[in-house]
Amino acid sequence: MSTETAAAKRAPAVYGRGVTPYLYILPAFLVFVPFVIVPFLRAIQLSFFEWDGLNPREWVGFGNYRDAFTDPLVQTSFVNAFELVLFIGVMPVCIGLVLASLSASVRVPGDAAFRTMIFLPQVIAGVVIGVTWRWIVAPDGPLNETLRAVGLGRFAKTWLGDSTWALPTIGVIGAWATTGLCVALFHAAIQQIPQSLYEAAAVDGAGRIRSFFAVTLPSLRGPIAVALTLTVIGALRTFDLIFITTRGGPGTSTYVPGMLIYNRAFGTNVNVGSSAAIAILLSILVFGVALLIRRIGERRT
Amino acid sequence: MLVRRGNRVATFALLATVALITILPIASVLMLSFHESNAQVRGFDLPDRPHFETYRNAWTTARFSTFMWNSVQISVLVVVSSVVISVLSGYAFGTMRFRGSNALFNVLLFGMIVPYEAVVVPLYHDLKWANLVNTHWSVVLPLLGTNVAFGTYWMRAYFRTVPPALIEAAAIDGAGSFRTLWKVLLPGGRPAVLTLTVLVFMWSWNEFLLPLIMLSSDDLRTAPLGLPYFSTRYSTDRVGLAAAAVMVALPIVVVFVALQRSFVNGITAGAVKE
Numbered sequence: 001m002s003t004e005t006a007a008a009k010r011a012p013a014v015y016g017r018g019v020t021p022y023l024y025i026l027p028a029f030l031v032f033v034p035f036v037i038v039p040f041l042r043a044i045q046l047s048f049f050e051w052d053g054l055n056p057r058e059w060v061g062f063g064n065y066r067d068a069f070t071d072p073l074v075q076t077s078f079v080n081a082f083e084l085v086l087f088i089g090v091m092p093v094c095i096g097l098v099l100a101s102l103s104a105s106v107r108v109p110g111d112a113a114f115r116t117m118i119f120l121p122q123v124i125a126g127v128v129i130g131v132t133w134r135w136i137v138a139p140d141g142p143l144n145e146t147l148r149a150v151g152l153g154r155f156a157k158t159w160l161g162d163s164t165w166a167l168p169t170i171g172v173i174g175a176w177a178t179t180g181l182c183v184a185l186f187h188a189a190i191q192q193i194p195q196s197l198y199e200a201a202a203v204d205g206a207g208r209i210r211s212f213f214a215v216t217l218p219s220l221r222g223p224i225a226v227a228l229t230l231t232v233i234g235a236l237r238t239f240d241l242i243f244i245t246t247r248g249g250p251g252t253s254t255y256v257p258g259m260l261i262y263n264r265a266f267g268t269n270v271n272v273g274s275s276a277a278i279a280i281l282l283s284i285l286v287f288g289v290a291l292l293i294r295r296i297g298e299r300r301t
Numbered sequence: 302m303l304v305r306r307g308n309r310v311a312t313f314a315l316l317a318t319v320a321l322i323t324i325l326p327i328a329s330v331l332m333l334s335f336h337e338s339n340a341q342v343r344g345f346d347l348p349d350r351p352h353f354e355t356y357r358n359a360w361t362t363a364r365f366s367t368f369m370w371n372s373v374q375i376s377v378l379v380v381v382s383s384v385v386i387s388v389l390s391g392y393a394f395g396t397m398r399f400r401g402s403n404a405l406f407n408v409l410l411f412g413m414i415v416p417y418e419a420v421v422v423p424l425y426h427d428l429k430w431a432n433l434v435n436t437h438w439s440v441v442l443p444l445l446g447t448n449v450a451f452g453t454y455w456m457r458a459y460f461r462t463v464p465p466a467l468i469e470a471a472a473i474d475g476a477g478s479f480r481t482l483w484k485v486l487l488p489g490g491r492p493a494v495l496t497l498t499v500l501v502f503m504w505s506w507n508e509f510l511l512p513l514i515m516l517s518s519d520d521l522r523t524a525p526l527g528l529p530y531f532s533t534r535y536s537t538d539r540v541g542l543a544a545a546a547v548m549v550a551l552p553i554v555v556v557f558v559a560l561q562r563s564f565v566n567g568i569t570a571g572a573v574k575e
Contacts, residue, residue, distance in 0.1 A: 036447060040415050123557045275422055276419075
């Protein structure tokens with residue numbers, strides 16, 4: 001960061017005169033403003049109306065927000081999203097930390113190939129991951145058949161059709177899809193830690209576990225904050241996976257804000273205003289999480 | 302020495318286990334897709350021989366040839382335009398000083414963290430008013446908007462690493478700003494452009510929410526949007542659905558295997574943006 005700002009100060013202003021720079025950025029803003037910024041402002045506006053999407057809309061002030069705070073389905077959705085944060089947000093970061101720090105301290109054959117495999121779900125579309133896991137956890141799918149084969153058949157169940165197990169199952173699927181990102185992030189960051197720090201810790205008599213907590217973890221503060229921001233926001237925004245697996249069911253057990261925004265805007269009993277209000281609440285939550293994690297990441301560095 | 306060996310064994314075992322857990326579901330769905338169509342497959346049943354009928358059925362009867370072609374058209378259009386637009390604006394933000402550049406760049410950064418769920422609903426109604434809903438434009442233009450925000454950020458970071466002396470020298474030689482960009486700066490920026498290209502390709506190919514909302518006629522569906530179409534229409538054909546899913550994932554997986562470094566570097570370095 002410091003080198004970047006230094007470079008910026010040295011940056012020449014050779015072509016910075018007149019309209020030239022504005023001509024270069026014009027095409028970007030021509031697609032960015034009408035298709036990202038304006039619709040976001042329109043979402044804020046729509047959240048103050050009651051509107052079925054067809055007939056004239058009616059100003060209701062903060063009514064949609066008031067309703068959102070008392071609507072049990074909204075509460076369920078956000079509570080479910082928070083539960084997904086534990087799985088998709090926290091679990092991959094922990095697994096990633098352990099894997100990356102282990103594989104940085106000793107070289108094992110095939111470690112690069114293993115990391116590539118672990119990364120693979122990152123590039124696969126959410127709907128494909130959903131279709132894949134719908135098969136894995138199907139009543140006669142590989143997971144249940146394996147449980148039966150090893151004599152644990154009493155644990156076999158219809159994972160996505162059981163209102164107790166559906167949400168944790170989706171959480172595990174999300175964690176499965178996200179772990180590779182954390183491993184790659186931490187693996188890249190660990191390479192940057194000076195070896196001398198580990199040597200100093202070893203001189204002080206620290207073992208592997210002590211030096212993990214004394215050296216690795218503090219040095220990874222920034223990358224952990226980055227990883228948590230991505231995974232927590234990803235968890236709060238879960239949509240594709242749920243749309244293709246449970247659509248929020250059974251009952252409302254896997255309902256999440258994204259599903260609610262979609263259904264209120266395009267399902268039956270359309271209320272665009274309510275949908276927009278929930279979308280704005282989700283946005284505030286996402287911005288808040290991003291700021292909070294950044295604060296924590298910056299402290300003591 | 303003994304402790305060392307123990308470490309190595311534990312590390313290997315753990316890495317191999319997580320890799321196996323990652324690969325097994327993918328391998329299992331691949332196996333499923335090679336069964337006969339409508340076969341009653343259980344667990345890890347292997348096909349007697351690889352069958353390709355389901356791929357043929359998904360390609361023709363279930364119209365995946367159309368869906369894949371739609372995705373190719375949309376992705377190519379989005380990739381080419383976003384890369385060109387991002388190079389131009391990243392160049393300005395990275396090498397030029399102009400009034401309002403910080404404020405404008407911060408607006409772009411803000412756009413990168415806006416949850417897209419909050420944008421699509423008003424966008425749908427405004428595009429409907431403009432008669433663009435249910436055309437590929439209603440997917441292409443919003444995708445351009447989001448990708449250009451990241452792309453500008455990404456290319457600006459590259460242009461800032463270029464030594465200012467290089468740009469000054471080009472200017473002294475009488476090169477105009479566009480000539481400097483094209484002849485002097487872009488050749489060294491190939492890795493950055495390649496990474497941006499593969500990331501934008503992945504994001505536009507995999508996009509689901511936008512086409513789900515914007516496209517209603519089956520002729521216009523993209524490949525990911527073909528999967529819910531398939532599973533409502535042929536709800537009992539699990540083998541066919543598996544084949545369709547493999548087809549949707551394949552183009553990106555192929556690019557990933559070929560250009561791993563660009564992907565991993567891009568996703569990890571791009572993540573630091575937040």
